[in-house]
Amino acid sequence: MGFQESFPLWDRLQPDQQHRLIEAVGLRSVKKGTVLRDAHTPCGDLCLIRTGRLSAGLISDEGREFTLYRLFAGDLCLFCASGIIPTLRFEIIVRAETDATLWRIPKRHYQSLMAESAAVANFTNELIASRFTEVMGRIEQLMWQGLDRRVAAFLLRETEIEGSAELRITHEAIAHHLGTQREVISRLLSGFRDAGLVTMTRGRITIVNKGGLEAVRA
Amino acid sequence: MGFQESFPLWDRLQPDQQHRLIEAVGLRSVKKGTVLRDAHTPCGDLCLIRTGRLSAGLISDEGREFTLYRLFAGDLCLFCASGIIPTLRFEIIVRAETDATLWRIPKRHYQSLMAESAAVANFTNELIASRFTEVMGRIEQLMWQGLDRRVAAFLLRETEIEGSAELRITHEAIAHHLGTQREVISRLLSGFRDAGLVTMTRGRITIVNKGGLEAVRA
Known part of the structure; x- marks a missing residue:
């Protein structure tokens, strides 16, 4: 165009x-x-x-x-x-x-x-x-939502933008987007992993239970 | 007019x-x-x-x-x-x-x-x-400033608007303005009082050390 x-x-x-x-x-x-x-x-x-x-x-x-x-x-x-x-x-x-x-x-x-x-x-x-x-x-979001909801919303939005459940993104980058520290994000994502919502490898996060993540966001 | x-x-x-x-x-x-x-x-x-x-x-x-x-x-x-x-x-x-x-x-x-x-x-x-x-x-302010700075800034702005160092305002009302709970505001204001920045009586807050409050805000 x-x-x-x-x-x-x-x-x-x-x-x-x-x-x-x-x-x-x-x-x-x-x-x-x-x-x-x-x-x-x-x-x-x-x-x-x-x-x-x-x-x-x-x-x-x-x-x-x-x-x-x-x-x-x-x-x-x-x-x-x-x-x-x-x-x-x-x-x-x-x-x-x-x-x-x-x-x-x-x-x-x-x-x-x-x-x-x-x-x-x-x-x-x-x-x-x-x-x-x-x-x-x-x-x-900042005023009324906990960070867990904001991280869930962020991950869901990213999969939409990228058209893929596998995101190449670091914890540092997510912290930047949401205005917080890397350690805080890592702790939250470990919780998501333990709940079976995501899997993680170096530099990658894969959403394995989209419905579960949507429930966190809601 | x-x-x-x-x-x-x-x-x-x-x-x-x-x-x-x-x-x-x-x-x-x-x-x-x-x-x-x-x-x-x-x-x-x-x-x-x-x-x-x-x-x-x-x-x-x-x-x-x-x-x-x-x-x-x-x-x-x-x-x-x-x-x-x-x-x-x-x-x-x-x-x-x-x-x-x-x-x-x-x-x-x-x-x-x-x-x-x-x-x-x-x-x-x-x-x-x-x-x-x-x-x-x-x-x-929300992202980068602590609540103490935000409360100090709020009190200073109020005295400017009202043209008086004596403010008729409840802790509840300040909490509303800043999107937080009354208890949190009361705790912070007690700290300000103990530091000699304000005095408080029921429904009233008086700024007694404007420079000190400005230093908290800065």
Whole structure:
């Protein structure tokens, strides 16, 4: 698919807006692990994901991480660019979770579209609202759910994303996603293993009782 | 101040938009404690605060609460109306923290302004982004800060809002704001008292060492 088919608002732009946009867009390939935005990596481009997957999270002064949401092919990452909305002021780390290709839309270009088109402004509204909704879900998990439920939910979501019950993921990486320590995750996973929910080998976790894990999550 | 002076975008509306808006707006007085929006109280109006103060928070199935942010005179509460942005889908409780008077803007009316005016759409963007930024601040506190820092920050913020070092607030209410149990708050406050930071009498907490409390928060 080309940019025109992937950019959600393409058909609602005026011909001259389409022309200016297509002139400005560039393509970028990034390796797994590449940081696209953090406090030390200001970035002037919005990214529309062509292939691959990004994650967005918080990072503490001590380097602890906490994943807020993931973005997939066809998703637009507003937060890849800093300061797209003046009142949106928080530090976030955006990273490629897999090798990825991204269409880059220069920030100033997108901002001028927003200023002149109610359709683009309202679309941006809906994008921010979607991320806000995801973050609110995370805060509810944090407030009201025990870590066992959160780990079960994470593993189930991963099998869905990867399309496989066998996950190549370290305890460290799960701790990063959930904003806790590796030891805590290892202890919980050992409990899951003892209950017959998962098996583990080095760097791999296999879900062997999906229903049981769903019961923990519920 | 009248509605026209208080509505942030008034001067950027067309005369016919101004006319339609002023026709649609109503005034509502609410008592302290009134719930303006929750899962059982869908509300079709946005509210612009004329006097008083609102709080917005999460509420668990078991009735535990967690304050996300506060709104003051001149603030517009988008979340008072449900479903203003289709992708903004989370349950929130909005409550009057004091007696308040509110200008009510019917949701459908505001949505039609958003659809036709890039200025209104971008203003709405900035409003959502402001709340998002506040919520991100709360999630960072939850993730990385101990409860002692959060209680100190809460007390200091309250004295600022109330303009007084003597706060009429129960331990239960503080627990609600911070999403924890009363006993936990009482234990922490006793620690603050023993350290000479606050004094307590029934239903009242007085900050007697502001610098000390700031050091706990830092």
